[in-house]
Amino acid sequence: MEVVIRPTEADAVRLTAAILADDLRKNPEMVFGLATGATMEAVYAELTRLHREEGLDFSTAKTFNLDEYIGLPADDKNSYRYYMNKHLFNNINIKMANTHLPNGMTDDIKGEGARYEAAIKAAGGVDLQLLGIGQDGHIGFNEPLSSLASRTRDKSLTPATFRQNSIYFDPPESMPLRAFTMGVGTILDARKLVMLVTGERKADILAKAVEGPVSSMVTASAIQFHNNVTVIVDEAAASKLQGKEYYYWNFNHAPEWEKYR
Numbered sequence: 001m002e003v004v005i006r007p008t009e010a011d012a013v014r015l016t017a018a019i020l021a022d023d024l025r026k027n028p029e030m031v032f033g034l035a036t037g038a039t040m041e042a043v044y045a046e047l048t049r050l051h052r053e054e055g056l057d058f059s060t061a062k063t064f065n066l067d068e069y070i071g072l073p074a075d076d077k078n079s080y081r082y083y084m085n086k087h088l089f090n091n092i093n094i095k096m097a098n099t100h101l102p103n104g105m106t107d108d109i110k111g112e113g114a115r116y117e118a119a120i121k122a123a124g125g126v127d128l129q130l131l132g133i134g135q136d137g138h139i140g141f142n143e144p145l146s147s148l149a150s151r152t153r154d155k156s157l158t159p160a161t162f163r164q165n166s167i168y169f170d171p172p173e174s175m176p177l178r179a180f181t182m183g184v185g186t187i188l189d190a191r192k193l194v195m196l197v198t199g200e201r202k203a204d205i206l207a208k209a210v211e212g213p214v215s216s217m218v219t220a221s222a223i224q225f226h227n228n229v230t231v232i233v234d235e236a237a238a239s240k241l242q243g244k245e246y247y248y249w250n251f252n253h254a255p256e257w258e259k260y261r
Helices: 009-028 037-053 080-087 109-122 158-169 183-187 200-211 220-227 244-253 255-260
Strands: 002-006 031-034 061-065 065-071 128-131 153-156 180-183 192-198 229-234
Touching: 002 009, 002 244, 009 037, 009 128, 009 192, 009 255, 031 153, 037 080, 037 192, 061 080, 061 109, 065 080, 080 128, 109 153, 109 180, 192 220, 200 220, 200 229, 220 229, 244 255
Parallel strands: 002 229, 031 061, 031 128, 128 192, 192 229
Antiparallel strands: 065 180, 153 180
């Protein structure tokens, strides 16, 4: 695992977008796994800028999102399909047929996970999975006690997740209580993981996820099992990490980071 600490949130966002962009330039047929959330909006804004100003080409790329609320149509402003269209897909030259999210309006809730897994497999698997981390350490909607071998499925959301996310709904109680999510095992199948974490409020849980024991109570800790992980954080989020000295040293001296310094 590589942990990279950047001075500010903006620096962390730019580095995250640069890694995604460089991988896309190397492989125009990249399959990206994508995440949502306020921090990711800035990543997608930077990717949009790179597309418009530097010609970053998404025309043959494919995407699979981590999750989607059950019961929200694609045109609902709180659906993750709406979010992705607004913040990225409508702003770049990707083919909409190549963008995938679980179907929140499916009539086959138990079958949707298997369908999504099959679609990922048919695309050749995810090359790079972009991740955030929840306040309780979840990735996707893999809430505490999710199996670390889990696959895409429907999942009940915790009261903590409801409290955090319902502020975006009007009224708050209209937020769905269930969602589809890639499983932890599905996420770990990606060839490369890039996790972006910013802000002091995430410092404690970040330290548990990357330096603490692997636990189903902190599903993000499962990334410790992966052999190609980069965790990008700002100084605020890094404040509780024990290995900060080494992380700074590695970024400043390792040859693979030279182009990003």
